[in-house]
Structures are given as structure tokens and as C-alpha cells.
């Protein structure tokens with residue numbers, strides 16, 4: 001039996017992309033009590049207020065999260081498959097992205113890691129490395145880092161072997177979860193990814209591993225499927241991957257080059273990251289809002305913090321407070337990224353939201369959180 005003849009084609013089926021609207025971890029004030037927040041360092045929280053004098057806070061909601069997951073299943077057909085590939089519709093670009101809103105990649109660049117515990121780590125490493133080299137030649141900031149399994153983070157692409165790559169049917173050989181974030185423009189950029197290779201992939205020739213690793217890392221970069229021939233040729237991102245197509249082709253390369261080119265331009269459009277950590281009623285009759293914000297790729301640039309009360313901006317400040325916890329995790333040193341704002345409580349019902357905005361590019365703006373207070 002000539003496996004490579006019987007299994008001469010790989011059929012890749014794009015699974016339904018799942019958008020995970022993960023609700024951010026919400027911290028809450030203890031409703032009904034004076035000094036509703038229990039945040040550390042909040043003074044006077046144990047001081048009793050006259051009954052009825054203090055407002056109470058609803059749940060503190062963090063800003064909307066903007067990560068998405070796209071799961072892709074690459075399958076090997078157990079019989080020779082007839083091609084579902086048609087000629088390119090006129091004007092077809094030869095590439096596609098996982099979402100039409102994707103225009104670039106993280107300015108951090110990508111670090112590609114291979115799980116040292118993968119049973120077939122040597123061949124996975126070989127083709128992950130060659131794929132990284134191919135990507136770098138196209139201008140993508142991709143670097144092969146070798147064996148290791150760091151925590152999921154911006155710029156990290158982890159290639160692993162296991163049943164997570166086997167999907168839900170008997171012929172799937174790879175799955176990729178790609179994550180992306182929002183830009184000021186409403187467009188998006190790819191941040192990180194996890195590739196899982198099903199153990200059954202390694203029953204086939206090395207070409208199958210080469211093609212599958214390149215194809216899945218293509219998804220990790222933001223590429224989608226190209227179900228047609230481009231300039232007469234099949235692409236590596238074709239839903240049916242062929243034995244003779246194991247590296248990126250002209251259409252794949254155009255898509256990757258475009259992502260690389262736009263990555264430089266999107267840097268200033270990336271909104272601040274940050275948080276509204278607490279909202280607490282103070283003994284002097286004010287409500288105190290604390291948190292932090294920064295521009296991930298311009299950490300020294302100024303960020304304006306706006307407090308919005310029932311839709312109207314009522315106060316603005318800078319991030320002038322040093323937050324050692326933020327410095328420790330995001331910006332080594334002692335640059336200030338924290339804020340603290342207070343407004344006098346006037347009674348009634350108020351939805352307060354805190355927004356962070358880049359002073360140099362005001363369109364780069366993000367809501368950090370909201371909380372409703374009522375008396």
C-alpha cells in the first residue's frame with residue numbers, strides 16, 4: 001500500500017468560527033453599604049455612615065474584551081478526494097483572512113514555540129522553524145524560538161500535539177485557535193494563536209506534516225482558506241492541501257505580505273489597555289474611581305482618563321499615579337500609569353464609565369469599565 005497515493009490529498013474543512021464574547025472578570029462593590037468598595041487601600045471603609053446617607057453601587061463592569069477564537073479543522077481524507085477547487089472568480093486576490101476586519105498583526109511580532117512534550121516534536125520543530133523562516137522573508141516579524149511552552153500572551157504562537165487537534169471526527173489532523181484584538185478604526189489585528197496537531201497526522205508522510213504545520217501557522221498569522229486556484233495554482237491555504245503544495249504559494253504570500261505591511265501602520269491605532277479597578281463612596285461625600293491605563297506600544301505617551309456620568313464627560317485626568325503592580329507586569333520601571341478621580345455625590349441614579357484615550361491619537365480610545373450608583 002502506497003500511503004502517499006491512497007492519501008494523496010488533504011481535505012481541510014473550516015469549522016464554524018466561534019466568537020467568544022468572554023465577559024471580563026467583574027469586581028463588585030458591596031451593595032447597600034456605605035463606602036461600597038472593599039478595594040485595598042480604600043480609607044474609611046469601616047466607618048459607619050448615617051443610614052440612608054450613602055448611595056449604593058451596582059456591579060462594576062470592566063470594559064468589553066475583544067478577543068475572538070477561530071477554530072480550523074484540517075482533515076485527511078481516507079480515500080482519494082475529488083477536487084472541490086474551482087478556478088478563481090475574476091478579481092480574486094489569491095488569499096483571504098480569517099475575518100474581513102483583520103488588517104494586520106501584533107507589533108510585538110510572533111514567537112513560535114514547539115511543545116517539548118510533543119511525541120513528534122522533532123518533525124514539528126523542523127517545519128515550524130522552516131515556516132518561521134518563510135514568514136520572516138515576507139516581512140512578518142516571526143521568529144522560531146525552539147522548544148518551550150510559555151503562557152499564552154500577545155505574540156506567542158504555540159505548536160502542540162494532542163487530541164485537541166483531532167476535532168470531532170476521525171479524519172481531522174489539525175486545529176488552530178487564532179486570537180485578535182480591536183483597533184480604533186474598528187478593524188482588527190491578530191495577537192496570538194494556538195496550533196494543535198492530532199497524533200494521527202504523523203502516520204502519513206513528512207510532506208503531510210510540512211503542509212499541515214505551514215497551513216495551520218498560516219491561520220495563526222490571520223490567513224483564511226482560498227477555495228480556488230490562483231494564477232492556475234493551488235495555495236497552501238486551499239481547503240484541499242496537496243502533496244505537491246507544502247509551502248506558501250503566490251497568493252498565500254500576497255496575503256502575508258499585506259498583513260506585514262499594514263502592521264507598521266496600525267501601531268498608533270491600538271487603543272489603550274487598562275482597568276477601572278474600584279469605585280468607592282468616601283466619607284467626604286465623593287465617589288472615588290481608581291484604575292490604570294497605558295498604550296502598550298507607546299508606554300511613555302500620555303493617556304487621558306475621562307469620567308463619563310450618564311453619557312456626559314464630567315472630569316478628565318492623566319495617569320499620574322505610580323502603580324507598582326502595573327509596572328511589574330507591563331512596564332518595568334516607575335512610569336506612572338494609575339489614576340484616581342473623585343466626583344461629589346449628588347443623589348439620584350448615575351451610570352459612571354471611565355474611558356482612556358491616547359492624547360496623540362484621540363481615535364485610539366477604550367472604555368475601561370462602568371458602574372452604576374444610586375441613592
Ligand SMILES: [Zn+2]
Nearest residue numbers: 012072073074
Ligand atoms: Zn485550514
